[in-house]
Amino acid sequence: MKIILIGSGNVAHHLANAFTQNGVEVAQIFGRNKVELEKISQDFSIPFSTEILGDADVYFVCVRDSAIGEVSEIIQKKDCIVAHTSGAVSRETLRGSYSKAVFYPLQTFSKNKILDYSAIPFFIDTDNEESQKIIASLARKISNKVALANDEKRKYIHLTAVFACNFTNHLYARAKEIADQQEIPFDYFLPLIDETTQKIHEMSPKIAQTGPAIRNDLSVLKAHQELIHDPDVLKIYTTLNHSIKKMYEL
Amino acid sequence: MKIILIGSGNVAHHLANAFTQNGVEVAQIFGRNKVELEKISQDFSIPFSTEILGDADVYFVCVRDSAIGEVSEIIQKKDCIVAHTSGAVSRETLRGSYSKAVFYPLQTFSKNKILDYSAIPFFIDTDNEESQKIIASLARKISNKVALANDEKRKYIHLTAVFACNFTNHLYARAKEIADQQEIPFDYFLPLIDETTQKIHEMSPKIAQTGPAIRNDLSVLKAHQELIHDPDVLKIYTTLNHSIKKMYEL
Structure with missing residues (x-):
């Protein structure tokens, strides 16, 4: 299971930390802000790129709400899952032929704050059962509180x-x-x-x-x-x- | 130094606890609500009365804001300090010939909640220096954070x-x-x-x-x-x- 994080903000930082802390390898962190990507890369030993998006089974789009649609277009692959991490926007904001998902951690993130990830609720949503199993299993690696929540909820x-x-x-x-x-x-x-x-x-x-x-x-x-x-x-x-x-x- | 608490609500309960916990003897707890007075009396081994207000050097009027004036009238003694515990009402709301003071703990009190009193700020105000010394010294028995604050502040x-x-x-x-x-x-x-x-x-x-x-x-x-x-x-x-x-x- 290859995972890639897209984005270099607080959510990307904390997901990188939460995944690596719990033995889930992150294959790449991808984004535009080289300075921030380098920091995350060094902190959690994850390769980064601002140029070439790597191949993965699951992509997490950790960017601001208004950029999710556009950023998600860079993923051309079809046989993969793409999840955004926002509470406010629809799953269908993602644009592509992949399986669309949401991976929403209910927490406020500051970069340098140590958090107990196991207590953070993760609300997930997917467009098919197989994706649901994969996304739920990744959420459960981090947290004890994983629940389904569709767009409306x-x-x-x-x-x-x-x-x-x-x-x-x-x-x-x-x-x-x-x-x-x-x-x-x-x-x-x-x-x-x-x-x-x-x-x-x-x-x-x-x-x-x-x-x-x-x-x-x-x-x-x-x-x-x-x-x-x-x-x-x-x-x-x-x-x-x-x-x-x-x-x-x- | 004889101390009497007037009132049987959350503030009276917690002041009774805070004083006795810190070796300050409370001579009496006085009020109208016998059931509540009995509880405080038992919990902290303080004599109570609904009838006869005892003699003291310092009275704490721990009643709701709108009752402070009326309740304070029952103290006929002159050579004593009377302090109310409210943040919202003036020191001069107290009616009598005694020295008037305020002893305001900045905290929200629920009866059955254990609190670290030493961290609670106490804002005090008095009408003369001698009263200030006495009231400040009582506040410092409970808390590490004692400050002066007049009505306006x-x-x-x-x-x-x-x-x-x-x-x-x-x-x-x-x-x-x-x-x-x-x-x-x-x-x-x-x-x-x-x-x-x-x-x-x-x-x-x-x-x-x-x-x-x-x-x-x-x-x-x-x-x-x-x-x-x-x-x-x-x-x-x-x-x-x-x-x-x-x-x-x-």
């Missing part, structure tokens, strides 16, 4: 992840902005942030909700609004408080 | 905490709602949520931002909007994406 998984990850991170960024303006070290908030996240391992977030909105504490809500001068931050404040009240029918 | 700390904790938890609740509707187990999202939180220990959340809004990926943003049918959830989606774009000037 994967879009909802991705949407959920946007709320649970991208949006929460933006709230951290806005929180830090407020703290910075008042010269309050943001580190003070880390134990609170950790505990908030830890809590939902043990109870539903709906049950865990605290704060002035769920107490319908109008005087605190009013006082807070007077502290906020940025209209975008104020909009977040009123929108989320409104949504909290709606969820609990206050 | 504490309000901003509380506002920041609302963004970083209450609002992120609500996003988890809305994310779970989306996942539940699609019969996607929410547990799948926990490694992603943990990693998102873990990341900001190592880099600024502004740097850590990922997702379709910061990539200005209009096709994914449009596709997501079509998946959302609840107007409150859609409002959150558009408001946060707009705020992300504004922060990065996209």
Whole structure:
């Protein structure tokens, strides 16, 4: 089973690491960015090329969503599987006569971050049973949590992840902005942030909700609004408080 | 130094635990809810009363924000310190002739959750230097992170905490709602949520931002909007994406 990774970003880096760590040989890493390819090549002892795409049984297209279609066209081979790694785009975004698949790791990847790959859910999708066996078996080499998810389901998984990850991170960024303006070290908030996240391992977030909105504490809500001068931050404040009240029918 | 806790909620429970754990004797726990008082009394070997408030040097008023004023009136003694534990209300909400103080632990408390109190920041405020020494010394018995914060500063700390904790938890609740509707187990999202939180220990959340809004990926943003049918959830989606774009000037 020959595997090739296409791309040199965070996902390519972490798949290279996850596969080699788990005894799955990667035959080549292919892409345009020579500097990044060289790094991945050295880190995980994988040959790289910016010129000639090697022959493989499975190609993983690890590029940004909007480039998947175009990049996938470089694979002219028919008797192979090509999988993209995106949560947001359809399997049919891949353009070619090969078997099309999706290999979507539900995680946020930064290059230099050590991750426990075995805990990362992999959502896979394929266009035939044989491909499914191969793609599932590769996912299981990395992770204990492998599940099937078609385009429709994967879009909802991705949407959920946007709320649970991208949006929460933006709230951290806005929180830090407020703290910075008042010269309050943001580190003070880390134990609170950790505990908030830890809590939902043990109870539903709906049950865990605290704060002035769920107490319908109008005087605190009013006082807070007077502290906020940025209209975008104020909009977040009123929108989320409104949504909290709606969820609990206050 | 005689200490009395007033209240029987989560904050009273955890202060009782934190003080006794660190060798600070609590002379009494006083309140209205006999069932809860009895539990705290048994767990931490503290005498309780629903009738007669004992004599102390320092009283901690651990009740909900809107009750602080009224509850604080039961303390008739003058030569003592009375501290409330709220982030949101002024020190002057306390009504009496005693020395007024604030003893605000920046953490979210659930009754049965084991916490590392030494890592919790305590923000204190007092109306004179002698009280400050006493309150600071009590805070330092519990925590390594004790800082002064007057009413104005504490309000901003509380506002920041609302963004970083209450609002992120609500996003988890809305994310779970989306996942539940699609019969996607929410547990799948926990490694992603943990990693998102873990990341900001190592880099600024502004740097850590990922997702379709910061990539200005209009096709994914449009596709997501079509998946959302609840107007409150859609409002959150558009408001946060707009705020992300504004922060990065996209």
